[in-house]
Amino acid sequence: MINEIIRINVSEMSYTMEEIPEKYKYLGGRGLTSAIVADEVDPKTDPLGPGNKIVFAPGILSGTSAPSSGRLSVGAKSPMTGGIKEANAGGLTAVRLAKLGIKAVIVEGFPEHKDWYHVLISKDKIEFIKANEHANMGLYELIEKLWKKHPKSGLCGAGIAGQRLLKNAGIFGNNPENTDPGRYAGRGGLGAVLGSKRIIAIITDDTGGERPMPVNEELFNTGRTKMVNALNEHAITGGKAGTDKGALKNYGTNVLQNIINEAGALPTKNFRSGYFEGAKNISGEAVHELVDETNEKFGDKAEGGYGHACHPGCIIRCSNTVPDKNTGKAIVSPLEYESAWALGTNLIIDSLEHVAKLNRICNDIGIDTIDAGNALAVAMEAGKIPWGDGQAAIEFMKKGYDPNDEDGATFMQGANIAAKTWGIDRVAVVKGQALPAYDPRPIRGIGVTYATTTMGADHTAGYTIAPEILGSAGGADPRELNKADLSRAFQSTTAYVDQSGYCLFIAFAILDIAEGMEGLEETVAGFLGKKKYDITTVGNKILKIEREFNKKAGFTKDDDRLPKFFVDEKLPPHDVTFDVTNEELDAVFDKM
Amino acid sequence: MKINLKLYATLRKYLPNTEIGEAVIIEVKQGSTIKDIIDKFTIEEELAKIIFVNGIHETLDYILQENDLPVIFPPIGGG
Ligand code: SF4
Numbered sequence: 001m002i003n004e005i006i007r008i009n010v011s012e013m014s015y016t017m018e019e020i021p022e023k024y025k026y027l028g029g030r031g032l033t034s035a036i037v038a039d040e041v042d043p044k045t046d047p048l049g050p051g052n053k054i055v056f057a058p059g060i061l062s063g064t065s066a067p068s069s070g071r072l073s074v075g076a077k078s079p080m081t082g083g084i085k086e087a088n089a090g091g092l093t094a095v096r097l098a099k100l101g102i103k104a105v106i107v108e109g110f111p112e113h114k115d116w117y118h119v120l121i122s123k124d125k126i127e128f129i130k131a132n133e134h135a136n137m138g139l140y141e142l143i144e145k146l147w148k149k150h151p152k153s154g155l156c157g158a159g160i161a162g163q164r165l166l167k168n169a170g171i172f173g174n175n176p177e178n179t180d181p182g183r184y185a186g187r188g189g190l191g192a193v194l195g196s197k198r199i200i201a202i203i204t205d206d207t208g209g210e211r212p213m214p215v216n217e218e219l220f221n222t223g224r225t226k227m228v229n230a231l232n233e234h235a236i237t238g239g240k241a242g243t244d245k246g247a248l249k250n251y252g253t254n255v256l257q258n259i260i261n262e263a264g265a266l267p268t269k270n271f272r273s274g275y276f277e278g279a280k281n282i283s284g285e286a287v288h289e290l291v292d293e294t295n296e297k298f299g300d301k302a303e304g305g306y307g308h309a310c311h312p313g314c315i316i317r318c319s320n321t322v323p324d325k326n327t328g329k330a331i332v333s334p335l336e337y338e339s340a341w342a343l344g345t346n347l348i349i350d351s352l353e354h355v356a357k358l359n360r361i362c363n364d365i366g367i368d369t370i371d372a373g374n375a376l377a378v379a380m381e382a383g384k385i386p387w388g389d390g391q392a393a394i395e396f397m398k399k400g401y402d403p404n405d406e407d408g409a410t411f412m413q414g415a416n417i418a419a420k421t422w423g424i425d426r427v428a429v430v431k432g433q434a435l436p437a438y439d440p441r442p443i444r445g446i447g448v449t450y451a452t453t454t455m456g457a458d459h460t461a462g463y464t465i466a467p468e469i470l471g472s473a474g475g476a477d478p479r480e481l482n483k484a485d486l487s488r489a490f491q492s493t494t495a496y497v498d499q500s501g502y503c504l505f506i507a508f509a510i511l512d513i514a515e516g517m518e519g520l521e522e523t524v525a526g527f528l529g530k531k532k533y534d535i536t537t538v539g540n541k542i543l544k545i546e547r548e549f550n551k552k553a554g555f556t557k558d559d560d561r562l563p564k565f566f567v568d569e570k571l572p573p574h575d576v577t578f579d580v581t582n583e584e585l586d587a588v589f590d591k592m
Numbered sequence: 593m594k595i596n597l598k599l600y601a602t603l604r605k606y607l608p609n610t611e612i613g614e615a616v617i618i619e620v621k622q623g624s625t626i627k628d629i630i631d632k633f634t635i636e637e638e639l640a641k642i643i644f645v646n647g648i649h650e651t652l653d654y655i656l657q658e659n660d661l662p663v664i665f666p667p668i669g670g671g
Contacts, residue, residue: 235641235667244602251601253670258600258613262663264647280613284670285601289612318670337670463671470669471642478649508669574647 003103006126008119010197011050011109015126020103026528028060030086031499031542032104033075037084038545040106043552047079047189048165048196050110056093056156056202057105059501063098063212064220066523067228069501070095070311072156072173078188079167080371080414081431081456083550087190088498090310090319091173091183092154093202097121098501099209111198116163118201120150123208131200136160136403138364139172139181142201147178150203155181157201159366161412162191164403168375168414169195170368175319176312179303180333182359183310186368187458188433189414215529223522227506228315230516234509236470237316241307248318248505249307251284253337256437256465257345258283263469263478264574265442266341267435269348269387270377271428274439274571278350282340286352287322298328310334316505322356331356332363338459341437342373347380347393354390361397367412372397374415374427374434379407382422428566431456431559440562441571441578443468445476445483445490448580452560452588453491454546460504462491466511473511481580484587491588492539499542500524540592547589560585595620595656597629598663603640606633615661626662627652641667 003020027035033055045051054076061069072094078085097105100123107119116135120127134142139159146155155174159181162169169191173183214220232238239246247255257279260266264274280286291304304323309315321333335356343358344350358376362369376393379385384407385392399408410421415434419427428435433456440447445464453461464486466472476486497504500520510516517535525533550559566578596615599607607616620629630640630652642665643650656662 236669247668255668256670259665262644285612
């Protein structure tokens with residue numbers, strides 16, 4: 001099996017397969033998508049024009065026996081931020097591509113035709129499949145249809161929003177059971193880039209493929225054992241679903257709803273307060289209890305769950321399925337913390353059912369939940385939906401299905417454009433991308449990450465919440481203002497993890513357990529056949545490539561700032577503002 | 593004196609028959625610490641990983657005042 005890069009040229013409807021060039025040999029995931037975008041895309045190009053390319057790359061370890069390593073990176077110039085973008089997700093595609101020996105799929109060119117296509121990738125073969133009948137179709141229906149023809153395939157692509165080139169379009173992904181398209185590389189509008197190439201879905205069938213083997217098996221296996229032990233041992237990543245051990249397996253990421261609330265940092269009503277009385281009703285604990293209740297009531301017919309894996313080989317298993325309380329049938333899978341916050345707390349909606357249904361519409365229509373929730377908040381600011389009215393929010397979101405509905409189209413452009421269109425000043429965005437579920441005023445490190453990451457406001461880019469709130473790595477004071485070093489260190493390690501294929505949630509275990517951190521480097525180095533593959537050096541290199549791209553695209557230090565209201569307006573209940581100086585923000589990259 | 597206590601996630605079982613996020617009023621002696629509370633409920637020390645009192649991070653040796661709201665979480669994470 002060779003390591004291949006596949007180029008899909010939509011101008012000519014042709015493809016090539018080439019062996020991975022020497023310079024990319026030790027890259028994967030985000031490292032590879034960002035390197036290819038930086039090398040081949042003009043930073044000034046129109047993100048939805050002929051010059052942009054979209055790259056799909058499994059992580060270095062995807063498809064191997066390393067635990068929780070099947071993440072897919074998707075990269076392009078972002079239509080939402082105008083800068084470089086990498087978004088990653090679980091699902092099946094990364095593992096399938098890796099088993100076919102494919103390191104990256106690059107979609108390039110610009111079609112003159114007006115037809116829609118799927119791309120079918122299988123062993124030694126690429127096919128274009130005309131798919132006009134699947135345009136404008138909800139994604140739950142689409143993935144079901146595609147799996148009938150291509151059972152067990154990895155599916156990812158652009159939904160209704162992406163096909164209409166709307167800037168909050170994510171790249172969907174099917175879950176291992178193909179019951180939900182909710183494994184999203186959601187952020188930054190990458191679905192619109194794929195839509196501009198007139199591609200709906202990339203279907204990956206790995207029949208005849210084989211597991212990628214490490215060059216240095218001994219080192220890889222040593223590292224793998226360390227990683228497995230660390231993940232199983234740690235109280236956050238380990239434990240067992242249905243017992244009183246194991247935070248992620250029992251409550252999922254949404255266990256954060258209550259804790260961030262108790263810390264007074266849960267953005268409520270478009271970032272007006274840090275505390276929401278109704279948060280508990282949509283929390284991970286509430287989902288857990290609803291699942292237990294409906295399982296008892298509906299037995300075999302119950303579809304709710306927790307402790308679910310988003311891709312084959314994940315042993316952390318943070319994913320869940322929210323059931324309907326009256327029927328036990330699935331509403332959506334997963335319901336993540338960020339989504340429950342964006343579609344619930346930030347709109348002061350505290351009905352779990354409404355929040356789950358809003359998330360389902362996002363998944364069906366093909367948009368990112370974080371920006372969608374922020375856009376709904378803007379619609380509430382504009383008086384288009386009453387604050388806190390879940391049913392009205394659902395009706396509003398359904399406008400997105402109607403290609404002639406202006407509000408629907410505006411809202412699917414994301415919060416930033418919605419605010420400009422509707423004349424609303426109060427919008428929480430950095431580089432045009434909406435803020436996630438942690439108010440930066442009481443938690444300063446995450447504010448430094450939001451402001452400075454090349455990705456636009458993104459918590460995953462440098463998740464300082466781990467030490468600042470969750471006590472990881474010995475803890476850090478959330479109010480402390482000197483957070484450039486902390487944010488830089490997290491941004492760098494994250495870039496490395498995003499390149500490896502491991503899920504970012506390994507961080508909880510490896511930050512506390514030294515062996516786990518060794519396991520990270522040893523599995524990657526062992527797989528690649530290198531003696532060392534240093535985390536900070538490699539992580540910083542990726543960050544520099546991305547930063548350089550953004551500079552050439554026209555970004556300056558002024559883009560590394562939070563919206564002014566975070567600096568001026570006190571956040572109750574602790575009445576704090578974002579007091580980090582601009583010098584401190586600039587130090588993240590100046591001192592790298 | 594009286595304090596209000598909240599326990600979340602896997603610690604909820606120590607306050608049976610309460611709603612999620614419900615603060616329970618408990619009576620403690622003057623000078624009691626958070627450690628005294630978790631001992632009273634027989635919660636293992638390592639499970640009382642994250643402690644807030646009135647929204648501010650504190651540690652096990654924090655000395656409680658009348659009407660304080662201690663909130664205790666086991667080790668949790670997400671993103
Ligand atoms: S920890 Fe959760 S998000 Fe990460 S790979 Fe596993 S199931 Fe997916």
